Amino acid sequence: MTFNSHNDVVLSVQDLSISYLTPRGRLRAVSHASFDLHQGETLALIGESGCGKSTLNLGLMRLLPTNARVDGGRIEYTRRDGAPIDVLRLNDRQLRQFRWSECSMVFQAALNSLNPVIRVRDMFYDTAAAHGKRFRRQVRDRALDLFRRVRLDPERVFNAYPHELSGGMRQRVLLALALLLNPQVVILDEPTTAVDILTQRTIIEVLKAIREELNFSTIFISHDLSVAAEMADTVATMYAGEIVEIGPVYELFYRPRHAYTLGLLEAVPRLSAGEEELVSIPGSPPDLIEPPAGCKFHVRCPFATDRCRVEPPPLEPVGENHLAACWEKARVLTHALENAYHDAPR
Template sequence: MSAGVETDPGVARDAGPTAEDPVLEIRNLSVDYGFGDDPTHVLRDVSLTLRRGEVLGLAGESGCGKSTLAYAATRLLPPPGLITGGEVWLTGRDGERADLLSLSDAELRAARWRDIAIVFQGAMSSLNPVFRIEKQIVDGILAHRPRMRREEARERAAELLRLVGISADRLRSYPHQLSGGMRQRVMIAMALALEPQVLIMDEPTTALDVVMQRQILEQVMELRERLGFSVVFITHDVSLLVEVADRIAVMYAGEIVETAAARDVYTRPRHPYSAGLLGSFPPLHGPRRELTGIPGAPPDLSAREPGCPFAPRCPHAMDVCRTELPVLGRTAQGEDGRLVACHLHTAGAPLPEEVGR
């Protein structure tokens, strides 16, 4: 559990209002699925800080709660998802902080898209098939700027399309007339319509081919330089994250198990799960190596065992791993700015090679 974040003095950068210029702070966010007596805890006390101008990568296998985190933080979680606790502090352009989870519906509506915009997983299904692109961009703009004339909003929409490299006459197209890559660009253009401070991208390129993935990513990063928004980038592809992210948070079974600078995660993973993830993707640079993968599958969250959720799949699991849940804390090496939730780092014994480099 990452509740330890608040108390551990070595991790002040990652917690509390002292963190430097945070634009989005998620604190102890918990989410359950199901309303009954026995709900499934899919997120447990997740804390995460996004600094201004930063690209934060969120990695992990399917079903680890990455998307749930994104949906919950923006209060878009569909039933039966239920936020059971936590805070999501957003710092506005004027420096004023607000907890998204306690805003009124009207305030929340105003903050959406203006402060936090999201690009969803399905490039194919994120656009309403029966409306022209133009209408879908324009109505988002007009919802926040009711006094703007439709003409102006239309011009803004054209400008946005040009921003992502699509000719403005595509405004009159329906979504099915565009390719998958174009649709995702349209979504990105749409997300940038109100110049949000935070852009959450939930596996934005998963449905696209590798060439298109790269083009779109490069474009987003270039736009980020130009417009200065912060990005939460969710993907299961760690090698991709290393390329684009400043920092990476690795999620497993609804908890954050490791956070560190992107390069550090890539070269010196500290959690056996991060190491396993890295071994599952071909490296983008460097010598070829054999892909190992992680045996087994993420645990069934509705039937949690005590202890570390990764223990059954972990090659280095010890007795304590099966009985006690590790909390997010400093690494055995005592490195600054990185956190890991693993008993290997608190046991005092020498670390296995793959997490001790």
């Protein structure tokens, strides 16, 4: 029983903008991103390379490189005891507490970044020790329990060096490490990208099982739509630093309202014609130092009108918990329904 009013939002991001200072000028990597992450929810972030997915999540963890600036916005996290945390205002000591214990991240390409001379067990002991947990027995028990849950041979893996493990095993070690201090939010940046298809399957199955058991919320970054479709409750499409559409997974995949989401769906290889045809979205993402006026997607958009070229579309409700920033949302939906993506990911 709790005395708080019922509100299960663990992470609320409001109007967050992040830029990088580069020799050519200010690069706007994330522009006015807003979303709420609920308890136990999996949010998938999809979008082409360079659209700002990693920057957004590094921002959430306050792990941005030194040439990055948070230009505005709020990140509000709610602890298990209900206490609100203003993430952008945490000092260094509070940040150390926040990372891993409240919110942890498995980094993109982390697979190859494991220090080869440090045994798995020492990574776990060191991480725990950095958070004041020095009872090695407890750390070991927790690690072995997590290894079992992610389907690793606990004793063997605990004592192994990274090079003795396959890519998929290392990925699961990193997942277990991210869960060591029982965070409420786990950010996974492309967890299935660098591994083969069978390993990818194992990782997905493990993730699905473990998030039920341990009840954490996930932000899942992927450019593989079928993986996102399988994992997510909610999907957010990012384009050129903006969240251009967000909504329940089935809504986004079956009733898309943004031309770019539709483009991504059409770019999924389709097997129905008997052969695999890959349609990619023509053109390339815009320069984020001098982005185009109006809707940033208009240059590549088959639905674009004069209005799209000058006036940026606002992110507006189009259904229950579904928002899209597209002037031609009605035409996009009609097109999607007429071309029913029966073999789209589900």
